[in-house]
Amino acid sequence: MTRFLDLTLNGIANGAIYAAVALSLVLIWRATRILNFAQAGMLMFTTFLAWTVIDHGASYWIGFLVALGSGLLLGAVIERVVIRPVEGAPPLNAVIVTLGLLVCLQALAGMIWGGNPRSFPAAFSIKGYKIGDHVVPFSPSDLFGVLVVAAVLLALLLLFRRTDLGLRMRAAAFAPEVARLLGVRVGHMFTIGWALASMAGSLAGVLVAPGVFVAPNSFDAVLVFGFTAAVLGGLESPPGAVVGGIVVGLALSYVSGYAGASVVTLGALAILVAVLMIRPNGLFAPATARRV
Amino acid sequence: MATRAEPVSRARTLGRVREVTLVRHLTVALAAGVVLYLVSNALSAFDDLQLATMGYYFVAVAGLTVLTGVNGQVSLGHGAFMAVGAYATAKLLGETGQGLPLAVVLVLAALITAVAGVVAGAAAARLRGPYLAGATLALAVGLPSLADRFPKFLGATNGLTVLPSTPPASLGADFPLERWQAWITCLGGLVTYVLLANLLRSRFGRAFRAVRDDEVAAQLAGLHVARTQILAFVVSAACAGLAGGLFVVVTQLAAPGAFQLALSVALLAGVVLGGLGSLWGAVLGAFALVMIPQWSEDLSKGLSLSGNVQANLALAVYGVVLIGVMLAAPRGLAGGLQWVHQQGRRAWSRRKEEER
Numbered sequence: 001m002t003r004f005l006d007l008t009l010n011g012i013a014n015g016a017i018y019a020a021v022a023l024s025l026v027l028i029w030r031a032t033r034i035l036n037f038a039q040a041g042m043l044m045f046t047t048f049l050a051w052t053v054i055d056h057g058a059s060y061w062i063g064f065l066v067a068l069g070s071g072l073l074l075g076a077v078i079e080r081v082v083i084r085p086v087e088g089a090p091p092l093n094a095v096i097v098t099l100g101l102l103v104c105l106q107a108l109a110g111m112i113w114g115g116n117p118r119s120f121p122a123a124f125s126i127k128g129y130k131i132g133d134h135v136v137p138f139s140p141s142d143l144f145g146v147l148v149v150a151a152v153l154l155a156l157l158l159l160f161r162r163t164d165l166g167l168r169m170r171a172a173a174f175a176p177e178v179a180r181l182l183g184v185r186v187g188h189m190f191t192i193g194w195a196l197a198s199m200a201g202s203l204a205g206v207l208v209a210p211g212v213f214v215a216p217n218s219f220d221a222v223l224v225f226g227f228t229a230a231v232l233g234g235l236e237s238p239p240g241a242v243v244g245g246i247v248v249g250l251a252l253s254y255v256s257g258y259a260g261a262s263v264v265t266l267g268a269l270a271i272l273v274a275v276l277m278i279r280p281n282g283l284f285a286p287a288t289a290r291r292v
Numbered sequence: 293m294a295t296r297a298e299p300v301s302r303a304r305t306l307g308r309v310r311e312v313t314l315v316r317h318l319t320v321a322l323a324a325g326v327v328l329y330l331v332s333n334a335l336s337a338f339d340d341l342q343l344a345t346m347g348y349y350f351v352a353v354a355g356l357t358v359l360t361g362v363n364g365q366v367s368l369g370h371g372a373f374m375a376v377g378a379y380a381t382a383k384l385l386g387e388t389g390q391g392l393p394l395a396v397v398l399v400l401a402a403l404i405t406a407v408a409g410v411v412a413g414a415a416a417a418r419l420r421g422p423y424l425a426g427a428t429l430a431l432a433v434g435l436p437s438l439a440d441r442f443p444k445f446l447g448a449t450n451g452l453t454v455l456p457s458t459p460p461a462s463l464g465a466d467f468p469l470e471r472w473q474a475w476i477t478c479l480g481g482l483v484t485y486v487l488l489a490n491l492l493r494s495r496f497g498r499a500f501r502a503v504r505d506d507e508v509a510a511q512l513a514g515l516h517v518a519r520t521q522i523l524a525f526v527v528s529a530a531c532a533g534l535a536g537g538l539f540v541v542v543t544q545l546a547a548p549g550a551f552q553l554a555l556s557v558a559l560l561a562g563v564v565l566g567g568l569g570s571l572w573g574a575v576l577g578a579f580a581l582v583m584i585p586q587w588s589e590d591l592s593k594g595l596s597l598s599g600n601v602q603a604n605l606a607l608a609v610y611g612v613v614l615i616g617v618m619l620a621a622p623r624g625l626a627g628g629l630q631w632v633h634q635q636g637r638r639a640w641s642r643r644k645e646e647e648r
Binding site for chain 2: 034035037082085086091092093094095096097099100101102103104105106107108110111112113114115216217220221223224227228231260262263264265266268269272273276277
């Protein structure tokens with residue numbers, strides 16, 4: 001029973017990170033109907049930037065801000081330069097372009113920082129809390145992750161529901177032509193969507209980095225988990241992405257605990273296929289979801 | 293033709309024979325075989341190894357071309373199918389090579405992978421575009437780690453090794469092993485070419501294209517969309533399995549490190565670069581997959597770039613190729629050549645008209 005509770009806590013901690021990745025995928029899907037496979041490369045790159053800053057003696061929080069800021073910038077630049085031409089093209093073209101971006105970013109990071117995994121510091125202690133004599137696998141650092149992701153979700157909901165900018169973004173995503181007629185700069189909205197998404201991804205990067213070490217391809221699996229979470233949540237709704245992230249985190253924690261850590265990715269694949277078979281629109285898609 | 297009463301002139305008979313799809317593809321394959329035989333004899337051992345590599349890349353890229361180019365289903369998981377074929381081959385050959393004969397093993401490897409393709413295809417037939425890409429991505433990332441789960445059976449990180457299949461004694465004692473490997477993989481490539489070329493010209497090939505272009509219209513025309521998509525997946529997986537088997541013949545090793553996501557991406561880059569949907573494009577794509585790492589190594593040595601840059605240059609080129617081709621020439625090299633050809637013909641006919 002203790003083991004089950006441990007795995008549950010561990011799952012929630014990991015789930016928060018997958019939720020952040022899922023959020024970044026969902027934001028881009030909402031804005032441009034593109035699944036951003038480059039996300040793993042983008043968050044890897046910004047995490048490497050943060051690592052470099054911290055390695056040169058800056059504090060963790062400066063590195064944290066560098067990751068988020070560079071993520072914002074990277075997302076905007078990528079949308080303007082390489083994604084804009086494939087918006088509206090057949091989905092296959094966008095898939096191939098984002099995959100090419102992923103490979104480019106991984107190769108670039110390999111050229112700059114080499115292939116050796118680097119250890120990344122955590123914000124707070126990674127020693128689990130003590131309950132009686134038992135040390136649970138949930139640390140102040142994990143708590144920080146959960147709280148930050150919750151804050152990001154809240155901020156996004158406020159942005160989309162309560163602000164003028166959020167309304168414009170929603171309009172641009174769901175009816176680009178009408179939005180354009182009403183004076184919304186649709187292209188700008190897409191760029192902002194990508195920038196915000198990329199920042200959420202960067203956040204996931206710095207949160208997951210202490211656990212996986214930073215190397216050019218150490219975030220591939222995180223992308224798969226984030227994608228699974230996003231699909232579980234229906235690819236449309238930010239709250240769905242967060243719930244999907246937690247569910248995937250829990251499920252994979254049990255898979256890892258009871259079946260072995262090496263089959264975790266296949267576990268994610270099984271969840272993914274099962275969800276897509278039974279409820280192709282995910283658990284949280286609105287009733288009027290567009291056919292894709 | 294023999295039942296016809298009127299005499300048929302020899303030229304017309306020849307013309308008819310040439311019209312038969314199988315004959316035409318066999319002729320092409322035979323001619324290519326002769327060229328490959330002559331080329332492989334002229335090449336050095338190292339270049340023969342490159343040729344052998346090209347052989348198995350062609351088989352895999354051609355298979356993926358059928359799936360992605362002709363049937364419109366994207367797969368980022370073909371590296372995983374190659375892994376299935378490679379491990380099947382290594383297991384069936386046995387460590388000492390005392391298992392079944394190589395040809396039988398390769399056919400079995402293709403069949404085993406085809407079975408895996410049925411499972412994946414049945415799931416894939418319900419998925420579209422980005423969803424399918426994501427699911428196959430999970431397959432590519434997840435499957436190699438199975439080797440760690442079953443260390444006894446699949447050899448964990450070190451993988452399974454096999455003895456090289458040596459050339460028969462009748463070829464002489466100093467016949468280079470690399471040339472023999474090139475013969476095996478090129479033969480595999482030619483067989484794949486004939487089978488796929490015929491398939492694409494058949495009822496099934498037309499069904500593949502119809503489903504890609506418009507699912508509803510294909511359904512109205514009486515095609516079973518899901519079944520067609522699964523069939524394309526199975527054909528494609530079988531090719532990847534054969535390619536994996538040929539990979540083991542060349543490298544004598546089946547290890548998880550060789551079948552990472554990078555391999556799947558490289559295969560897709562080959563398909564995209566060659567031009568989605570053309571077998572000739574697959575030849576160009578396979579050539580590019582062998583030469584890009586080679587050229588980038590030469591380049592980085594020539595410019596004396598650092599080891600990190602050298603190790604990643606080929607990967608960067610694949611990425612740039614994927615983005616660049618999609619933005620600039622979505623029909624790839626084969627499409628580009630066709631375009632040049634058309635432009636040339638147009639210019640030619642324009643000049644003729646002017647002469648008149």
